[in-house]
Amino acid sequence: MAIRTIHHLRHHLIHHLKPYHHSCLLLNSSVTPQTTASVLWRSVSHSSSIPETGVGSNLKDSSSKSLSNSSLNQTEVAKFAAIAETWWDYEGPFKPLHLMNPTRVSFIRSTLCRHFRRDPLCHQPFEGLKFIDVGCGGGILSEPLARMGATMTAIDAVDKNIQIARLHAETDPLTSSIEYSCTTAEQMVEEQQKKFDAVISLEVIEHVANPSEFCKSLAALTVPNGATIISTINRSVRSFATAIIAAEYLLNWLPKGTHQWSSFLTPEELVLILNRASISVEEMAGFVYNPLSGEWTLSDDISVNFIAFATKSNK
Amino acid sequence: MRTAFLTLRNRRFVFSSGFIQNTVVRDRLLPRGFCSGSTGEELRSSKSESKTEVDEYDVAIVGGGMVGMALACALSNMPLTKHLKVSIVDSNPALLITDSFKRSSIPDSRVSSVTPATISFFKEIGAWEYVQQQRHAFFSKMQVWDYTGLGYTRYNAKDIGIENLGCVVENKVLLHSLLSCFQSNADLHKSIIPARLSAMSLQSPAPYTKSDLPGTEDNNTRKHSGRLAKLDLSNDSSIYAKLVVGADGGKSRVREIAGLKTTGWSYSQNAIICTVEHDVENDCAWQRFLPSGPIALLPISERFSNIVWTMSHDECLERNSMSPDDFIKSVNHALDFGYGSHPHSSFIDKYIGKVSWFSGQSAYSVKEEFQVPLKVTRLVSERMAFPLSLKHARDYALKRVVLIGDAAHTVHPLAGQGVNLGFGDAFSLSKVIAEGISVGTDIGELSVLKKYEMERKRANMTMMAIVDGFQKAFSVDLGPLNIIRAAGFHGAQYITPLKKNIISYATGEQKWPFFT
Ligand SMILES: Cc1cc2nc3c(=O)[nH]c(=O)nc-3n(C[C@H](O)[C@H](O)[C@H](O)COP(=O)(O)OP(=O)(O)OC[C@H]3O[C@@H](n4cnc5c(N)ncnc54)[C@H](O)[C@@H]3O)c2cc1C
Ligand SMILES: C[S@@+](CC[C@H](N)C(=O)[O-])C[C@H]1O[C@@H](n2cnc3c(N)ncnc32)[C@H](O)[C@@H]1O
Numbered sequence: 001m002a003i004r005t006i007h008h009l010r011h012h013l014i015h016h017l018k019p020y021h022h023s024c025l026l027l028n029s030s031v032t033p034q035t036t037a038s039v040l041w042r043s044v045s046h047s048s049s050i051p052e053t054g055v056g057s058n059l060k061d062s063s064s065k066s067l068s069n070s071s072l073n074q075t076e077v078a079k080f081a082a083i084a085e086t087w088w089d090y091e092g093p094f095k096p097l098h099l100m101n102p103t104r105v106s107f108i109r110s111t112l113c114r115h116f117r118r119d120p121l122c123h124q125p126f127e128g129l130k131f132i133d134v135g136c137g138g139g140i141l142s143e144p145l146a147r148m149g150a151t152m153t154a155i156d157a158v159d160k161n162i163q164i165a166r167l168h169a170e171t172d173p174l175t176s177s178i179e180y181s182c183t184t185a186e187q188m189v190e191e192q193q194k195k196f197d198a199v200i201s202l203e204v205i206e207h208v209a210n211p212s213e214f215c216k217s218l219a220a221l222t223v224p225n226g227a228t229i230i231s232t233i234n235r236s237v238r239s240f241a242t243a244i245i246a247a248e249y250l251l252n253w254l255p256k257g258t259h260q261w262s263s264f265l266t267p268e269e270l271v272l273i274l275n276r277a278s279i280s281v282e283e284m285a286g287f288v289y290n291p292l293s294g295e296w297t298l299s300d301d302i303s304v305n306f307i308a309f310a311t312k313s314n315k
Numbered sequence: 316m317r318t319a320f321l322t323l324r325n326r327r328f329v330f331s332s333g334f335i336q337n338t339v340v341r342d343r344l345l346p347r348g349f350c351s352g353s354t355g356e357e358l359r360s361s362k363s364e365s366k367t368e369v370d371e372y373d374v375a376i377v378g379g380g381m382v383g384m385a386l387a388c389a390l391s392n393m394p395l396t397k398h399l400k401v402s403i404v405d406s407n408p409a410l411l412i413t414d415s416f417k418r419s420s421i422p423d424s425r426v427s428s429v430t431p432a433t434i435s436f437f438k439e440i441g442a443w444e445y446v447q448q449q450r451h452a453f454f455s456k457m458q459v460w461d462y463t464g465l466g467y468t469r470y471n472a473k474d475i476g477i478e479n480l481g482c483v484v485e486n487k488v489l490l491h492s493l494l495s496c497f498q499s500n501a502d503l504h505k506s507i508i509p510a511r512l513s514a515m516s517l518q519s520p521a522p523y524t525k526s527d528l529p530g531t532e533d534n535n536t537r538k539h540s541g542r543l544a545k546l547d548l549s550n551d552s553s554i555y556a557k558l559v560v561g562a563d564g565g566k567s568r569v570r571e572i573a574g575l576k577t578t579g580w581s582y583s584q585n586a587i588i589c590t591v592e593h594d595v596e597n598d599c600a601w602q603r604f605l606p607s608g609p610i611a612l613l614p615i616s617e618r619f620s621n622i623v624w625t626m627s628h629d630e631c632l633e634r635n636s637m638s639p640d641d642f643i644k645s646v647n648h649a650l651d652f653g654y655g656s657h658p659h660s661s662f663i664d665k666y667i668g669k670v671s672w673f674s675g676q677s678a679y680s681v682k683e684e685f686q687v688p689l690k691v692t693r694l695v696s697e698r699m700a701f702p703l704s705l706k707h708a709r710d711y712a713l714k715r716v717v718l719i720g721d722a723a724h725t726v727h728p729l730a731g732q733g734v735n736l737g738f739g740d741a742f743s744l745s746k747v748i749a750e751g752i753s754v755g756t757d758i759g760e761l762s763v764l765k766k767y768e769m770e771r772k773r774a775n776m777t778m779m780a781i782v783d784g785f786q787k788a789f790s791v792d793l794g795p796l797n798i799i800r801a802a803g804f805h806g807a808q809y810i811t812p813l814k815k816n817i818i819s820y821a822t823g824e825q826k827w828p829f830f831t
Contacts, residue, residue: 090762098762105754121394123752144755171542172757 071214072184076207077157080137084160087138088168097140097203100287103296104202104307105144107285108229111309112198115227124149132196132221134185135204139165143175145200152178153196155188185217198227202307205232206264212273219277222312228279231287231307235264267302274310281310372400373758374748375546375556377512377569379405381427381486382720382737383562384493388440389745391500395752396745400504402556404548405563406511409487410494416449422615424590424696425486427734428600434482436742437492441500445492446484452614453479456599458686462606462654467685481600483613483621489734510548515559515572517544517715542757544715558759559716560744565706567722573713579706579725584608585631586703587624590615590696591646593689601688603650610649612688619695622646631700639694650688658685707779711772712764719744724775736775743770 086092110120118125127149133142136154138161146152146169156162162182169175185201188194199222208214218228265273271281286302289295374390376383387403390396403410429437437443457480460467472480497505543555561569570577584607597614608625615621624646626634634642645653706725711718720737744767751763 102751102754102756102762109753120753123395123398143757147752147755147757 071186071208071210071217072157073207073209076209080207081158081160084138084158084164087140087161087164094138094140097137099289099294100296100305101140101144103287103298104231105141107298107307107309108145108200109148111229111283112227115309115311116197126150129197130195131198131200132188132194134199134201134218134221135207136165136180137161139169139175139178139180141200141202142178142180143169143172146175146178150198153194154178154180155183155185156180157182157184185214185221189217189220194221195223196221196226197223198229200229202229202231203233205230205270211265211270212276215273215277215279219274219279219312222279224312224314226312228274228310228312229307230270230274230310231305232270233264233305234303235266235269236303267306267308270308274308278313279310280313281308283309370552370554371543372402372554372556374399374401374558374560375544375554376401376403376560376562377405377546378561378563378567378720378722379403379407379410379507380562380564380720381489381493381734382741383560384490384497385436385440385442385738386560386562386719386741386745387505388442388493388496388500389436389741390748391497391505392440393745393749395749397500398504399748399758402505402554403507404510404512404546404554405507406509406549408509409490410507411509416488416491418450421695422450422590422619422621423485423487424588424621424699426483426588426613426615426621427486427489428481428483428613429489429738430481430735431477431479433735433738436738440496442492442496445495446488449488449492450616451482451484451488452616453482454598454600454614455479457481457602458599458688459602459604460658460685461604464656464658467658469685483600483615485615486734508548508550508554510550510552512546512563512568512572513549514547515544515569517559517573517713542759544759556759557715557757558748558764561716561718561722562720562741563722565704565721565725567718569716570708570718570722573716575711575713575716575718576709577706578709579704581702581704583627584625584703585628585700587622587626587631587634587698587700589622589694589698590619591622591643591691592618592693592695593620593691594618595689597689599686599688601650603688605649605654610646612650612691620691622691624649625703635698635700642698643691643694646691650691657687705779707776711768712761714761714764715759717744717764717767723771724779726779739774740767740771743767 083093087094089095090098109125112118113120113125116126116129125148126145129150131145131150131152133139133145133152133154136142136156139154142152142154142165154165156165159182162180165178166180169178169180183191199218201218205211205214218230222228267284274281284302285298285307286300287296287305287307288299288301290297376387379387383403383405387401390399390401434443437446455472455478457470458467459469470480472478543557544559546554546556546559548554559569561567561573563569586608591612596617597612597620599614601612602609605626607627607630610622610624613621613623624634634645637645651657704725708718708723711723719740721733723740724736726733726736747763747767747770748758750766751758751760756763
């Protein structure tokens with residue numbers, strides 16, 4: 001089983017991962033298919049002895065919870081409820097998300113423009129497309145996507161987040177049409193028949209109890225040939241140092257205890273569990289923070305923060 | 316009123332003036348009168364329709380001078396920004412006049428020397444063709460010297476492999492070209508409001524939020540609004556905008572209301588500008604440093620040149636009141652042998668020749684002979700006098716407000732950089748706004764505007780320091796130090812790479828002039 005998994009993954013990485021070419025020149029132009037694949041492959045072979053346990057420990061079945069909330073992790077949710085007021089404080093706990101936002105939006109813009117064959121020079125390229133932002137928080141991502149023309153639905157497990165998000169979106173006619181509701185991906189699947197052209201969930205999967213179930217729900221919300229975009233933090237030694245120690249303890253960016261390193265997924269694990277949900281990852285990029293300019297850029301270094309663009313197979 | 320509006324609309328160009336705003340005010344009052352029976356929902360929809368149509372903008376540019384108009388043109392020209400609703404607020408009657416330009420007319424005395432960078436910006440936004448249809452003068456040579464007769468430097472465009480060193484254009488031609496360009500791109504989303512800004516509030520609640528409705532006063536809505544700035548205009552109307560651009564010149568009202576502080580000083584100097592006539596054609600920009608400041612003669616058309624003459628207050632009073640003939644005499648005196656003889660290079664050549672590291676090897680081959688400038692024959696315009704100052708805003712941006720052009724910085728006109736720096740601002744801000752739109756940001760967000768500030772502050776401060784340094788070095792009589800200054804000129808004349816760099820900086824190619 002372990003061997004099959006690795007083999008499969010390797011096949012997948014080599015054949016399906018395209019380098020991320022960014023139209024705005026944010027990405028280091030030296031990225032080639034080889035470098036992307038080899039970066040991934042190095043981490044795969046490095047962890048070759050543990051993928052089953054590594055994946056397994058993260059994906060353990062939480063059969064004790066009711067199915068509709070199977071991905072909900074109550075302690076995680078409580079952490080976000082406690083700081084909900086500060087979503088739109090640019091200097092507050094969510095500062096890193098605000099700083100990172102233009103960079104991740106430009107990744108989304110260019111991958112989705114290509115996928116849906118939209119003109120990237122148009123000011124509202126996503127007009128007529130239905131997107132859902134799962135785990136939207138205060139709407140930091142939902143608002144830009146709405147301004148870019150998408151018909152937005154945005155959901156979060158924390159009611160307070162939804163209230164803050166609604167209030168903030170209301171004053172701008174371009175964002176006031178975002179449909180916010182307090183629910184989980186699983187509940188959406190169960191209760192509604194809605195499907196979306198693109199399902200986007202950024203910086204959420206590391207906070208859910210059951211990533212595997214969560215990805216299945218994302219898949220169920222996606223139309224055939226639709227797109228899925230996920231970003232998260234890698235479970236690497238570097239991410240432990242950067243994301244947790246630096247962000248939570250040294251820079252005081254994030255409240256202490258925001259992240260639990262053991263619940264992070266590696267890129268290989270993410271590719272794997274998405275694949276099981278009939279979603280194949282096509283492009284991946286890393287985010288690198290430059291402390292001098294205070295800006296994030298896209299790169300082929302996926303050792304800490306990374307984002308994946310995937311499509312749902314036409315089944 | 317309605318018909319008036321439509322006629323203007325048919326001209327593809329909207330001048331939304333007071334009367335349109337008045338309609339809005341009435342709309343606001345009317346429903347309240349007869350709507351006691353109608354539902355809040357009806358009230359809301361009728362209100363938001365009339366209002367979003369009329370008085371809400373993405374960008375409100377206060378000041379339709381050259382820089383503000385350039386920004387408006389750039390925004391209406393780029394694919395990512397052309398949908399934006401832009402209004403220009405300025406009561407300047409020149410923005411309403413669209414009469415055609417007469418080539419035979421005598422050139423205006425307010426001119427700018429535009430750099431190649433400015434010209435390519437104008438080409439990009441489609442405004443250069445209008446300049447070409449009107450009047451402009453390229454110059455391919457530049458001669459700078461001083462009254463002590465010890466040094467001079469002469470630049471020739473062909474030495475650095477370019478066609479021209481610069482181009483002189485009347486300010487009214489630049490403004491008119493930008494206006495034509497704006498009108499040709501304009502749709503219903505673009506308008507000029509002939510009024511002045513009187514007050515502004517940056518934290519006003521959006522006009523269409525729930526808080527406007529009677530009985531639904533909601534503190535949270537107020538707290539989270541501030542998504543639009545409110546501008547009160549001199550015609551008693553108000554407009555709302557996501558982003559207010561202060562392009563209202565050196566005495567910027569936007570800067571004052573926003574509380575953006577400036578640093579700077581005024582030079583104890585004035586400048587006189589005017590247009591003069593001459594018999595021979597002029598293809599050179601001349602600048603001579605006199606004891607109390609430089610005098611410059613810039614070609615503006617075949618037979619006319621522009622004078623910018625910096626001097627003390629007293630000299631200014633005197634020269635402004637003398638007869639035109641006497642003034643012309645003093646101009647010729649100042650440009651020729653007045654205050655000192657022509658430069659005799661041979662004296663300094665001996666020293667320069669000895670100090671080989673100073674002259675470089677290939678330097679002699681590009682040496683240009685000193686030329687005596689042409690004689691001016693007649694004063695053909697009023698003499699305009701104005702005080703000189705250097706001023707720089709410490710910050711260019713707050714949330715929802717940003718400064719461009721002279722509102723952010725004024726420099727000594729010595730290097731002819733004032734408006735070029737402003738065009739650089741307009742170009743940079745338009746790009747930053749487009750970038751913000753491409754990632755779905757609210758364009759009034761500070762994070763967007765700070766990018767512009769970072770980019771431009773560096774460029775503007777570099778240029779201001781250079782111009783100020785030049786001015787200090789050359790406007791004061793340094794006595795025995797004159798020889799050093801002259802050697803400085805000589806150095807610039809002889810050392811080709813350095814000269815190249817100085818020229819390319821002055822032509823806007825944005826290079827640090829001394830250390831590359
Ligand atoms: C005599 C002189 C000679 C110069 N020579 C040169 C040169 O040779 N080369 C060069 O590059 N630069 C030169 N400069 C500098 C150059 O003219 C300025 O840098 C340039 O005009 C700045 O343009 P602007 O659009 O920022 O401001 P301005 O041209 O000052 O335009 C400001 C506009 O704002 C409007 N306004 C002001 N207040 C309000 C308000 N409250 N509400 C609404 N509208 C308002 C005004 O009506 C005006 O139209 C010279 C300047 C002067 C004064
Ligand atoms: C780090 S925030 C990311 C917010 C937003 N996606 C962004 O990137 O700007 C994680 C969010 O996921 C929400 N969340 C956590 N578990 C969830 C679940 N199972 N279903 C839906 N939302 C969840 C939290 O309430 C929180 O708002």
